[in-house]
Amino acid sequence: MAERLAVLLLAHGTPDALDEIPAYLSNVTGGRAMPDAVIEEIRHRYSLIGTSPLTRLTLEQGRLLGAELDVPVYVGMRNWKPYIKDTVEQMIGDGITAVVVICMAPQNSRTSVGLYKRAVLAAAGERLRIDFVEGWADHPLLAKAFAEKLRPLWQSLSGEVGSSVPVLFTAHSVPCRTIQTALASDGAPAQNPDPYAVDAKHTAETVADCGPGLKEWYFAFQSQGMSGGPWIGPTVEETLRALHEEGHKVVLIDPIGFLCDHVEILYDIDIAFREYGRNLGLRVERPQSLNASPVLIAALADIARRGLARLSQP
Template identity: 30%
Template sequence: MIDRVPHLLAPYDAVLLASFGGPEGPEEVMPYLRRVTAGARIPDERLEMVAEHYYARGGISPINAQNRALRAALAAELDRRGIPVPVVWGNRNAEPFTARALDEALAAGATRVLALVTSAYASYSGCRQYREDFAAALVDRPVELDKVRAYFDHPGFVEANVEAVVAAFAQAPEQARLVFVTHSIPDAMQEASTVDGPGYVEQHLDVAAVVAAQAGERLGRVLDWDLAYCSRSGPPSQPWLEPDVNTHLEALAAAGVRAVVLSPIGFVSDHMEVVHDLDTEAADTAAGLGMQLVRAATAGTHPTFVRGLVDLLLERAAAERDRAAGRPVAPPV
């Protein structure tokens, strides 16, 4: 049960690590893909093509194991700071679902939960869709839930990516070009993301510029860089953000570039979009072009990233205490 001693995360008494989820066996792959694409009217024939990416890895997505590791790292950092709250974990699209995680928090005695999602950027799929999932899970559950803000520009996330880029360049030729990669989204979703502030693309461009500048300073040179996209899944008639990373590699090769460092800046861990779209497909494209490719690490459980996530939890908790005391606070994102 929850220890009711005063702590820095008050008024919250549990943390929810909220993620996308993935299958953990061949029998889970198609049900998972149908949940992910619900309402999109994508035929099973198309889903079966995507399913092959999972079957090639035993039907197991790496994301759940990575979330277990992140959950353990967050719990350890909270414990190190003397904050006695449980960290529960729930997914939008696979077991353990969000509702199950909230039941776990309730069973521990939680009444107010703070959610941290494994998407650093603000967009429909990275923010609002999680809020919709939370709202559905909260029905008939006597617990309050708030969400930590988008954290693409937080120093902990930035520093983890800077170190990853510097380490990748240590394995690449000096003339290698830096290519940041993120998940493509429909153009309409990008447009909607600009309503309340910088849009999805602008967020990536902002953080990529900072990461490239800081990594370049440590390497002692200016890094030329681009932003490319992966994991397009919509019909050909629907415009999505471009260029695709494979198309971009072809364009770079045609311009004489012979080495690249790929930085998956849009992802917080090495899940399927990274290990398939980048480590498999983009790597094959580069090899076919005679281009050397080095892939930088994601933030994962980098200690600076984990400390930054806990800082974000404490930031929101402090804002809630200010609000309760009648002090002015910035609106949460």
């Protein structure tokens, strides 16, 4: 029987309505209870942006990618519908026998990519051959896609203020325990520390290198969790304070850890960080998100074709 190939895009997932937030958060935490105050705060944030477009935009990215390839493209979410396990069942029902899996989180981490991989493998078992892309933080077309959005706004703002506007690149924070180097049994550093922090900063560096002579840029981790325990930094808030103290009046935040609009952009940046900046006397702007960027789709197509080629090898 001839093998049937496909591509599967994975993302975090987001609730479709405010009353689904408690169940969604239970999925995020693996069933661990969250304080009522945290649930209400997250509900409040979602209410301010209407709804997160993450699922809709990821499905559109999948549709656009499918138009570039000669194989079907599916989308699965780890924490909400369409769940990864349900999408895997749909693929198997459609006769798919081998799949390239790409996480819409380019920077590899055990708390994102690692959990997606575990979910796919658990759902597929031995029923699918899987080429899982561990990370693509350094893909040149990813940097080009971000730079394409960043360049015109940076040039406009720099011209407006008469000097180079600093750019603050951001990615989602993760718990400190995620990126701490584990110790082997003899007490020596393990050989596989979590690559996330390095990956995120490398993406920022490659975007800056693609920029229009961008020399002054910074990096911070945003959206630290509210469920307790230390999360990696520096935070956006403390970085904005430092930039203000240096005399800057405008800062451009570029969230290079996110491939489309959702609550971490529409609330955390557009509402919370802008308000934080205003209280300091600092204007905060950001470029448009990638969303349906043709350059992003070209990056995904390149990654997918390489995976399909690997699956097609005898």
